Amino acid sequence: MTDHSPAQPGETLLILGAGLVGSAAAVTFARRGFKVTLMDRDLPGSGASHGNAGGIVPSASPLAQPGLPFDVPKMLFDPLGPLSLKPVQAIKSFPWFLRFLKECSAARAEDNSIALYALTRDAAPAWKELVRGTPAESLLRDVGWLKVYSSDEGFRNHAPERDFLKRRGAPLELLSQDELRRMEPNLAKFFVRAMWQPDGLFVRNPRRLCEIMAETARELGAAILQEQATDLAVQPDGRVVVTTDRAIHRPDRVMICAGAYSKRFAKQLGAAPMLVAERGYHAMFDVPEKGLERPVFWVENSMVLCPMEHGMRLTTQSEFTDIDAPPDFRRLERLVAEAGRMLPGLDTTIRDRWMGRRPSTPDSLPYLGPAPATPRAFFNFGHNHLGLTLSAVSARRAADAWMDAWTGRNDHSSHDLSKYRALR
Numbered sequence: 058m059t060d061h062s063p064a065q066p067g068e069t070l071l072i073l074g075a076g077l078v079g080s081a082a083a084v085t086f087a088r089r090g091f092k093v094t095l096m097d098r099d100l101p102g103s104g105a106s107h108g109n110a111g112g113i114v115p116s117a118s119p120l121a122q123p124g125l126p127f128d129v130p131k132m133l134f135d136p137l138g139p140l141s142l143k144p145v146q147a148i149k150s151f152p153w154f155l156r157f158l159k160e161c162s163a164a165r166a167e168d169n170s171i172a173l174y175a176l177t178r179d180a181a182p183a184w185k186e187l188v189r190g191t192p193a194e195s196l197l198r199d200v201g202w203l204k205v206y207s208s209d210e211g212f213r214n215h216a217p218e219r220d221f222l223k224r225r226g227a228p229l230e231l232l233s234q235d236e237l238r239r240m241e242p243n244l245a246k247f248f249v250r251a252m253w254q255p256d257g258l259f260v261r262n263p264r265r266l267c268e269i270m271a272e273t274a275r276e277l278g279a280a281i282l283q284e285q286a287t288d289l290a291v292q293p294d295g296r297v298v299v300t301t302d303r304a305i306h307r308p309d310r311v312m313i314c315a316g317a318y319s320k321r322f323a324k325q326l327g328a329a330p331m332l333v334a335e336r337g338y339h340a341m342f343d344v345p346e347k348g349l350e351r352p353v354f355w356v357e358n359s360m361v362l363c364p365m366e367h368g369m370r371l372t373t374q375s376e377f378t379d380i381d382a383p384p385d386f387r388r389l390e391r392l393v394a395e396a397g398r399m400l401p402g403l404d405t406t407i408r409d410r411w412m413g414r415r416p417s418t419p420d421s422l423p424y425l426g427p428a429p430a431t432p433r434a435f436f437n438f439g440h441n442h443l444g445l446t447l448s449a450v451s452a453r454r455a456a457d458a459w460m461d462a463w464t465g466r467n468d469h470s471s472h473d474l475s476k477y478r479a480l481r
């Protein structure tokens with residue numbers, strides 16, 4: 058018979074996937090007294106967590122929103138545009154796109170915005186708490202999140218994002234051209250407006266953050282294993298046996314944090330999540346003499362320039378194609394010249410290029426909650442464009458809910474994860 062006892066200190070917990078989501082969970086659960094195993098087929102931080110833009114962003118704007126379906130055809134034909142979709146992928150992922158369209162209704166978008174902000178508003182404090190006392194403290198910078206517009210039309214067209222934030226009560230400042238110049242004096246002068254979220258944070262090296270989190274978990278007693286999970290099997294008592302390329306593991310509990318690769322494991326645990334790999338790219342340049350204080354998101358081009366500790370990073374693009382298709386760097390390379398326009402003096406010789414897979418859901422919300430097949434497995438994946446932002450707060454919410462869920466103490470509103478449930 059399935060054992061419904063609450064998750065409790067002293068139990069063994071296997072976390073599958075050592076990206077930012079899994080590594081943050083490893084520290085959180087190890088601090089709460091669990092015997093954690095953090096498993097990845099690769100080194101910690103090798104997946105999507107390696108090369109993102111470093112923004113911890115209090116977002117309230119789901120990707121699916123009214124009006125977007127009308128903009129998509131234009132985006133698809135724009136060679137510099139942020140979106141590329143291979144026709145074969147549109148067919149293969151048809152249910153995902155259909156669901157995405159459904160989420161574009163005003164009512165659904167509003168619900169998703171509320172649920173998204175309920176997590177992202179706590180993201181920065183959760184990260185600060187998680188890194189306290191670790192070497193990762195120096196990686197976090199309190200510089201907010203800055204979006205710039207190169208035209209009044211662009212500013213007007215993106216009003217819905219600001220409206221979502223305003224309705225959620227999120228701190229937000231609109232900057233004039235002069236105010237923007239004072240904030241980022243080296244940025245090109247053609248940006249006419251800006252939006253600044255003062256409560257955002259910037260991580261100067263997300264890969265290193267992930268490595269430090271994994272190392273912190275290890276210091277707290279966690280085992281870090283480099284193994285590839287191949288199969289999960291739910292036992293009659295609800296425990297999950299995890300088979301890998303090297304061993305068979307029988308932990309008390311399992312958490313799925315395999316990012317864009319989580320779907321097959323979720324299926325073995327009773328769910329059919331709407332999850333696709335939304336691929337994004339980055340290019341690295343040398344640190345310029347006159348750089349930036351913070352990441353800057355150029356809204357019209359949907360690109361971010363990020364002053365990482367080891368170089369200037371350009372991130373961009375939403376590419377829907379086969380998860381394991383070879384990278385196609387052409388769109389990224391076309392945008393390199395735009396990076397040079399954005400920050401005059403930037404040497405746009407590409408030092409390094411990268412592609413990563415965002416684990417994306419049609420409603421922009423993660424899957425966070427117990428697996429349908431057994432309360433001894435927990436989903437923690439599908440963090441879309443905000444996996445760095447949401448890792449620490451997801452880990453905290455998962456621990457609160459899982460440890461309380463079957464004790465009868467589940468009356469605390471912050472433990473309500475129904476918006477992020479597996480079957481939705």
Ligand SMILES: Cc1cc2nc3c(=O)[nH]c(=O)nc-3n(C[C@H](O)[C@H](O)[C@H](O)COP(=O)(O)OP(=O)(O)OC[C@H]3O[C@@H](n4cnc5c(N)ncnc54)[C@H](O)[C@@H]3O)c2cc1C
Pocket residue numbers: 073074075076077078079096097098099100101102103104105106107108109110111112113114284285286287314315316317318336337338339372373412413414415416438439440441442443444445446447
């Ligand atoms: C260009 C770009 C820019 C971005 N910018 C931002 C940003 O500024 N802010 C933000 O919050 N988010 C951003 N994101 C999104 C963010 O990077 C992701 O949401 C996040 O990294 C997802 O983390 P994860 O741990 O779920 O996945 P991953 O980092 O992909 O980790 C999953 C891990 O699971 C492992 N795994 C998979 N299958 C198996 C298996 N069978 N056995 C063992 N291990 C397995 C993988 O090896 C991998 O290490 C960006 C993403 C991209 C691509």
